[in-house]
Amino acid sequence: MERKGFLKSLIIGTISAPVLFESCKKSDGTTTSGTVTETGSGNSSGCTTAPTETEGPFPTHSPSSYVRNDITDGKSGYAMNVKIIINQNCVALANAIVDIWHCDSEGNYSEYGGGGMQATNYQSLHFLRGRQVTDSTGLATFKTIFPGWYNGRATHIHVHVYNSSGISLKVTQIAFPEGSGTALALVNGYKKGLSGYTYNSSDNVFSDDKSGVEIAAVSGNTTDGFDLTMKINV
Numbered sequence: 001m002e003r004k005g006f007l008k009s010l011i012i013g014t015i016s017a018p019v020l021f022e023s024c025k026k027s028d029g030t031t032t033s034g035t036v037t038e039t040g041s042g043n044s045s046g047c048t049t050a051p052t053e054t055e056g057p058f059p060t061h062s063p064s065s066y067v068r069n070d071i072t073d074g075k076s077g078y079a080m081n082v083k084i085i086i087n088q089n090c091v092a093l094a095n096a097i098v099d100i101w102h103c104d105s106e107g108n109y110s111e112y113g114g115g116g117m118q119a120t121n122y123q124s125l126h127f128l129r130g131r132q133v134t135d136s137t138g139l140a141t142f143k144t145i146f147p148g149w150y151n152g153r154a155t156h157i158h159v160h161v162y163n164s165s166g167i168s169l170k171v172t173q174i175a176f177p178e179g180s181g182t183a184l185a186l187v188n189g190y191k192k193g194l195s196g197y198t199y200n201s202s203d204n205v206f207s208d209d210k211s212g213v214e215i216a217a218v219s220g221n222t223t224d225g226f227d228l229t230m231k232i233n234v
Helices: 003-012 183-187
Strands: 035-039 079-088 097-101 129-133 139-145 156-162 168-175 217-221 225-233
Touching: 035 183, 079 097, 079 156, 097 139, 129 139, 156 225, 168 225, 183 217
Parallel strands: 079 225
Antiparallel strands: 035 217, 079 139, 097 129, 097 156, 156 168, 217 225
16 A cells, blocks of 8 residues: 555544553763764664553554654744664564654643643643654654653653554653763653652662663754654564
């Protein structure tokens, strides 16, 4: 199937996935004039299978409805380009479906809220959620903002990968490098700061990632924006 036709079919079709309702200090980079040149591994080998993580508690209700590269939907924050490379058995996986979603600068998710875990009601909005299909090199790209954080979790991005037939291959999450000179330190939690922040080592998802497989490679600055690169082996 031609790529354009394949994308069109994704918009029409809906792929359902199980919802798992769970609660959703490294310094290895250098900086120059407030610019992060590179931090994190981004799972550069691409051969270590990504850990399977929870999809909840804020998964996208209808991911096939959001086939788009720009997922900002007008949300303010520091610009960030996300490059996700999908490998299968260390080989680039073309035509894989990649869904991502994350919170805004204040730690809130679209499609949820109004009580419980999130007081702000964004049930009718769909910001910071999107779907793309990988090219021949396994690459899917998204234009978004640097995520904020909320109580009990480190800054993160959710990822759900399907094969070209819509069969789920991997649900995982992307962590951010931490410590002096990292993008996380430059952003400094936006208006919230980092007081009370949960670091990767204490996070209920990332605390067992001793080798840093889930930590992305991040570069850039708050003026020009950031670039995040992550290889995910399914």
